[in-house]
Amino acid sequence: MKGEILYQKIAKTIAWQIKTGIWKPGDKLPSLRTISREYGTSLNTAIQAYYELEKEGFILASPKSGYFVNYKPLHLSAPTTTQPKIKYAAEENNDLISEVYRTIEDLSITRLSLGVPEDILLPIAKLNKELVRAMRSLPGSGTRYEDTQGSPKLRKYIARFTYNWNGLLSEDDIVTTSGASHAVSLALSATTQKGDTIAVESPVYFGLLQLANSMGLRVIELPTNPVTGVEPDALKKVLPQIKACILISNFSNPIGSCMPEEHKKAVVKMLADHHIPLIEDDLYGDVFFGNSRPRPCKAFDEEGLVLWCCSVSKTLAPGYRVGWIAPGKFKKEVLRQKNITLISTPPLNQETIANFMENDRYENHLRKLRQELHANSLHFVQSIIDYFPEETRIIHPQGGFMMWVELDKKVDTTELYYQAMQQKISIAPGRMFTLQDQFNNCMRLSYGHQWTPTLEERLKTLGEIIKKSM
Known part of the structure; x- marks a missing residue:
């Protein structure tokens, strides 16, 4: 009983410090050993105190990093679900x-x-070393064209990295691109033609809107919840009108929403039942603040209708323009479109990123x-x-x-x-x-x-x- 009272007392003290601003959101709290030493108690009691604070929403545990203040004031209101005109x-x-x-x-x-x-926030010095290494190891120091599908080495590491969300992709399932926007462009070229209508979230990344307009596509914007993302029922209503759907399913740009798994499953099945491809921009999926990476819609794709697009532009090297697409059943057409527009993605940048992905360095950076x-x-x-x-x-x-x-x-x-x-x-x-x-x-x-x-x-x-x- 004494131990239980003590851990509650410690938790109450720290909670008061957080509420009064002594500890501010984002601040790193003292380690468990420090708490144990300062309060003259056991390590187990310190663990119980932090667990109590985490349960009450005052702090958040970050694996291998420690505990951080995560206090949410009650007077903070969320933005409303968007209501664009369905036209x-x-x-x-x-x-x-x-x-x-x-x-x-x-x-x-x-x-x-x-x-x-x-x-x-980026490991620029380490990337510089890998860039030099890539120049020394590639034929022609990286000046030559490569196969249209892209670097086998990079595709292998990308495929391995999908284990984070139980992906069952092989290197042959991946096509490299010049960033995620290029991947989405290839996906649209492979699945739509001028005059077709596509559905998107609202608000949505402006680059997707510019791309769709430049290709002569008609755009329907869908109601979107700032927490759970696009409303599946709203998507269902426009299925007869659309030829493809584009979603940023995890931590959407700009609204920040993340679709729950049940919504992802429902959307994938709904689109598959109508043979409508889903172009998924999963650019932010690796930047999660919870315990595990949210799975993309691609994880629930049984028909090959989800074209999964991603890159390292938001996590490692924006200017390198290294991205990829897992195009499913549209692989042949995506390769044809890439060959028309680009022929080859720059080998030097791809080799540099592939080198950095060795030995878990990319995961450590993330x-x-x-x-x-x-x-x-x-x-x-x-x-x-x-x-x-x-x-x-x-x-x-x-x-x-x-x-x-x-x-x-x-x-x-x-x-x-x-x-x-x-x-x-x-x-x-x-x-x-x-x-x-x-x-x-x-x-x-x-x-x-x-x-x-x-x-x-x-x-x-x-x-x-x-x-x-x-």
């Missing part, structure tokens, strides 16, 4: 997109708009990246609570590094973009992520940065600009 639309906002990315190389700007991790990004997400949540208007709606990210922010209806985030840029702060206005007139009061923020007092000050400044705009 074809094509009002692309190219000027706004170009404006947001026009100053991409200006290092004086705090780029909360950019959907890639900051350089300091573990550190997930830890950093999860802590960042908690810092961002707390800063938004502290500095943004009370009406602000966000969700606690489950993974990835995008945060969808819904502001008061009076705020126009396109105007907010220009106001914030005067203070060297860049955001991604919500209007970029739809072909319809919606999300004008929303924005996407990226927390793929190293957390610093300067970054917190930038968020505070952004909050002040928002309040003035109201």
Whole structure:
């Protein structure tokens, strides 16, 4: 009984420290041995105290990294389920997109708009060594064309890596691409033709909308829950109209949703019953904050109708443009389309990534990246609570590094973009992520940065600009 009372007392003390801000979201707590020593108790009692805190939602255990504050204030509201009009639309906002990315190389700007991790979060020195190694080992130092399907070495490591979600892929199932966008482009080329209609989430990554419009495809945007993703019932209603569906099933860009497994299974079966291909962009699946990687829709594909697209652009080397696709029954057509548009993916970049994937180095890097990004997400949540208007709606990210922010209806985030840029702060206005007139009061923020007092000050400044705009 004494031990039980003591662990509860320790837990209560730490919980009070978290509630009062002594420990802030994202902070790493003392180790179990430190707690045991400071409170003069056994290691088992310290474990029980942390377990109690984890059960109550105050902290989160990160494997091999320790315990982190994960306090969720009760007054935080989630964004509403989106309600786009279920109709074809094509009002692309190219000027706004170009404006947001026009100053991409200006290092004086705090780029909360950019959907890639900051350089300091990436193992650049190690990649440089592997790049030199690749130049020395490849025929012609990597200057020659290679087989259209891509590097066998890289495809082998990709296939092995799918064990994380019980994937049953072999290297022959994989085709390498120049990033995930290229993979999606090949998938659309293999499954649709000009004039066809496709279904997507709403909001959705603007690059997918631009790609669909450039190919002459009609786009139907579907209602999307900020936590559970696209609404299966809404998809069911448009099945007679569509030739393909594109989903970012895990930690969607920009809204951050992650489809539950029962929804993934239902969507895969629903589409298979109607012989409709599913193009799955699983770019963020490896950046999970829970205990295990969420399985993609591809894990439930029995008919070969799911074209699984992925890359290392968001986790390891954005500029290398190394991606891949597991096209299922569409492999022959995907290879034909790749041969037409690209012939060969750059061998040097592929060899560099394949070398880095050896000996679990990629998994070790991902573990550190997930830890950093999860802590960042908690810092961002707390800063938004502290500095943004009370009406602000966000969700606690489950993974990835995008945060969808819904502001008061009076705020126009396109105007907010220009106001914030005067203070060297860049955001991604919500209007970029739809072909319809919606999300004008929303924005996407990226927390793929190293957390610093300067970054917190930038968020505070952004909050002040928002309040003035109201």
